[in-house]
Amino acid sequence: MPTMMLDLPQGSYPIHIGPRLLQEAGLLSSLVTGHRAAIITNTVVKPLYMHWLSEALAPFQPVVIVLPDGEPQKALSTIDYVVGELLKARCDRQATLFALGGGVIGDITGFVASVYQRGVPFVQVPTTLLSQVDSSVGGKTGVNHALGKNMIGSFYQPRAVIIDTTTLATLPDRELSAGLAEVIKYGVLGNYEFFVWLEDHMEALLSRDPEALTFAIETSCRDKARVVEADEKEAGLRALLNLGHTFGHAIEAGMGYGQWLHGEAVAVGMVMAARLSERLGWLTAADVTRLRNLVAAAHLPTDPPAMDAKRFLELMAVDKKVLGGELRFVLLRGLGVAFITKDVPFDVLTDMLNS
Amino acid sequence: MPTMMLDLPQGSYPIHIGPRLLQEAGLLSSLVTGHRAAIITNTVVKPLYMHWLSEALAPFQPVVIVLPDGEPQKALSTIDYVVGELLKARCDRQATLFALGGGVIGDITGFVASVYQRGVPFVQVPTTLLSQVDSSVGGKTGVNHALGKNMIGSFYQPRAVIIDTTTLATLPDRELSAGLAEVIKYGVLGNYEFFVWLEDHMEALLSRDPEALTFAIETSCRDKARVVEADEKEAGLRALLNLGHTFGHAIEAGMGYGQWLHGEAVAVGMVMAARLSERLGWLTAADVTRLRNLVAAAHLPTDPPAMDAKRFLELMAVDKKVLGGELRFVLLRGLGVAFITKDVPFDVLTDMLNS
Incomplete structure (x- = not known):
């Protein structure tokens, strides 16, 4: 064990x-x-x-x-x-x-x-x-x-x-997929090798192969433990774990909690963070597609519900990740390389939200 | 300052x-x-x-x-x-x-x-x-x-x-006295010199003499700070600060919160702890009288309201100071010498509560 x-x-x-x-x-x-x-x-x-x-x-x-x-x-x-x-x-x-x-x-x-x-x-x-x-x-x-x-x-x-x-044997399929969203997150934010492993093993995970599930859980817990050890109170680094969560929370709140599962909202949030990163020139279109494909392979949604930019911005403004009135984003420089930035022009953000 | x-x-x-x-x-x-x-x-x-x-x-x-x-x-x-x-x-x-x-x-x-x-x-x-x-x-x-x-x-x-x-200039008299109950507590639980000072300066404190009040506050805060430094989470020593509180909380709860001020209930609780200590042979009758006199000099009650032993015991059993189902008491070996004990025979306790 x-x-x-x-x-x-x-x-x-x-x-x-x-x-x-x-x-x-x-x-x-x-x-x-x-x-x-x-x-x-x-x-x-x-x-x-x-x-x-x-x-x-x-x-x-x-x-x-x-x-x-x-x-x-x-x-x-x-x-x-x-x-x-x-x-x-x-x-x-x-x-x-x-x-x-x-x-x-x-x-x-x-x-x-x-x-x-x-x-x-x-x-x-x-x-x-x-x-x-x-x-x-x-x-x-x-x-x-x-x-x-x-x-x-x-x-x-x-x-x-x-x-x-x-x-996990009794977990409904929809909840299994929602959990896989957070598993994918660990690959995307800091473990490219694990991201590739997930691309190769998504079928095994969905069919609840015990060995694949144990490896995925173990890797996720270890990656999370290392981040928490470095920054328990979220003074800096731990905020990386919020990849996909700023957009995700807005979706959950906007649709009414419980309509979208947390993992589903985070899945879409990660794709949105990737698309924003692409617009800002930090990520290639090919990498956005790879992420989108992995999310879809896990039977998770890849696109946000019909919610306009205004509503997104409104919902994000009371998010805990607001520091001193400025929004901080967890974005990507590559698959497996997340970073935190406040440097997102307002019009680029609203363009992405409206597209 | x-x-x-x-x-x-x-x-x-x-x-x-x-x-x-x-x-x-x-x-x-x-x-x-x-x-x-x-x-x-x-x-x-x-x-x-x-x-x-x-x-x-x-x-x-x-x-x-x-x-x-x-x-x-x-x-x-x-x-x-x-x-x-x-x-x-x-x-x-x-x-x-x-x-x-x-x-x-x-x-x-x-x-x-x-x-x-x-x-x-x-x-x-x-x-x-x-x-x-x-x-x-x-x-x-x-x-x-x-x-x-x-x-x-x-x-x-x-x-x-x-x-x-x-x-403190605008504090009602009754609340000033209630505060003095906690001030007296620091003398009783671990600072005999301060207890004697309080016997000599109670008049000055009640007339709100600024120097006397500042000295009493400073001494109380320093005594409390030293106890908290030694035991922040109340694993042991800090429980001494609960002198008078086990009985006091029972009075507050039994009479309905707000009828008795917290300090008034603690004042009576300290006298009750002293009386219990006397019955167990740890404190002299003369010391109980000195404490009772100091409490009375602060215009505080010295005797509990009409509440029988059964009700007291009932109310004390859900007190936070219950450890593993056993009641712990803060009692006195002398003025300025408090200690924690579980060693209180049930009949001695009920006799004191009924007397």
């Missing part, structure tokens, strides 16, 4: 990747320090995988908190609800929380862990490809505000990440 | 204490790093002191967010509101928040700062004695949950604490 460490000044934590990890009771129970555990999951994941985890944690009388599925759960009202359930179950400052589910469950659980009685330990057990390669690693937690996505949150690292690749 | 530093592994910050600090525009504006500032205050403090702060911060076009007064504001719904106002004002990740008011404003602002876009800098400008000597120093932030006080929060340090002692 591949295990890697994520090393930060305040401590290190392991990322375990492999089949049937949810059945390894010894590994799971070793992650609880206090007397109690709590499992936060949702109505979709609970019938599929809860029994393994609750069995492994039985000695810690786990309280199980089940949320409805979906992005609308990422709200302060959910935090209020989960905190109430933990209090009713008499969970104290030593309780360990387990996030069993996708990115929404991970973001909510991580945020609750960071604020419940001013902080308790938690473990990420991501069950979707998207959360396995993205949100479960790196310690970003949070919920949405009516006026913007992820506007309320914290940097709070889990005690461990447990990636049971067997859980 | 007395200035002291609070030194923590992640960085140091200054605590400035003196008259008319709100008029020192240079000092205040030097604390803003980005382009924008936001002032969070309430309807009582705004007409008294806002003009100084907004004038000092004028170059940063401060957005002013005014909340109603009182403990009920410490709720997630307020966090949602403040975040919305910051987003509407286009405050980005570089914005600096200023908490102008008492403990409620400081706790809310600190918590918002810790979670707004995953963390922005903030400055404490406490205007009540209670917040000047207690909540503004040490980085505890948070809001209440329907099921418990301060159950949602974070450890998040301010960039600086600005204590303008002139603001």
Whole structure:
């Protein structure tokens, strides 16, 4: 089983990747320090995988908190609800929380862990490809505000990440593709070799070949861990991970969260970043086409929904990546070479958005 | 002007204490790093002191967010509101928040700062004695949950604490006394010399003698800073600062927040801790009387409201200081010598609560 460490000044934590990890009771129970555990999951994941985890944690009388599925759960009202359930179950400052589910469950659980009685330990057990390669690693937690996505949150690292690749067997095709968008991102932003590997193995990934999936998850987690180690709080380098996200968030917000999956919006956002890079003379038309083809091969959209430039600009202006009132873009100098710039003429941007 | 530093592994910050600090525009504006500032205050403090702060911060076009007064504001719904106002004002990740008011404003602002876009800098400008000597120093932030006080929060340090002692001129007598409860606490828990000084200077403090107040604030802040430096996250030593709080929180919760001021409940809680210490043979009756007399001299209550032992125990069981299901108490071996113990026989506790 591949295990890697994520090393930060305040401590290190392991990322375990492999089949049937949810059945390894010894590994799971070793992650609880206090007397109690709590499992936060949702109505979709609970019938599929809860029994393994609750069995492994039985000695810690786990309280199980089940949320409805979906992005609308990422709200302060959910935090209020989960905190109430933990209090009713008499969970104290030593309780360990387990996030069993996708990115929404991970973001909510991580945020609750960071604020419940001013902080308790938690473990990420991501069950979707998207959360396995993205949100479960790196310690970003949070919920949405009516006026913007992820506007309320914290940097709070889990005690461990447990990636049971067997859980991908039940993932709907559309969500598998959405996860592949973030996988592709790691190739595009800084790992050309991996980009080429993805061009060669997209079929294997879509047919859920275990070895191909494990390699893709491992490479994505390692690439992400190295970026987070260099810049946990997103002072600079970590912003590269937002490749495709400035446009992607605008699409998600503009269409109403949940209409487009996050990965689908990011896929289109990456193609838009590539097209903008081409217009600015930093990327060849051939490279834009290669990216577009890889995205399409993953059964992901390559073009934005019908939304005019004005609406895009409006939605991007409240994006977190606005620094001192100026928009920063993650663009490409080549496949595998992303960089951050504010130097995007307004008319070039609006031309690309209108084209 | 007395200035002291609070030194923590992640960085140091200054605590400035003196008259008319709100008029020192240079000092205040030097604390803003980005382009924008936001002032969070309430309807009582705004007409008294806002003009100084907004004038000092004028170059940063401060957005002013005014909340109603009182403990009920410490709720997630307020966090949602403040975040919305910051987003509407286009405050980005570089914005600096200023908490102008008492403990409620400081706790809310600190918590918002810790979670707004995953963390922005903030400055404490406490205007009540209670917040000047207690909540503004040490980085505890948070809001209440329907099921418990301060159950949602974070450890998040301010960039600086600005204590303008002139603001105490407008503080109601009852709130001055409530603040003195926390001042007395520092003497009782670890500074016998200061306890004696307080016995000699209570009259001067109640008549708002500027020199006496400055000395009391400075000593309290220094004592607190040393404890926080030794144990920021309350793994051990910092729990000493909860002297009087286990009983005090039960009184506040049992009577409904706002009926008893926090300082009043802590004052009674300290006397109760002393009485329990006496019953366990750790404190003399004479010392209990000295503490009771000092508390009374500060115009604070010395006896709990009519609430039976059963209700007290019920309310204390969801207290944050419950570790692994066992109640920990901060008790006294003498005036100026507090310690933490779980070793309190149940019948001795109930006898004290019923007496």
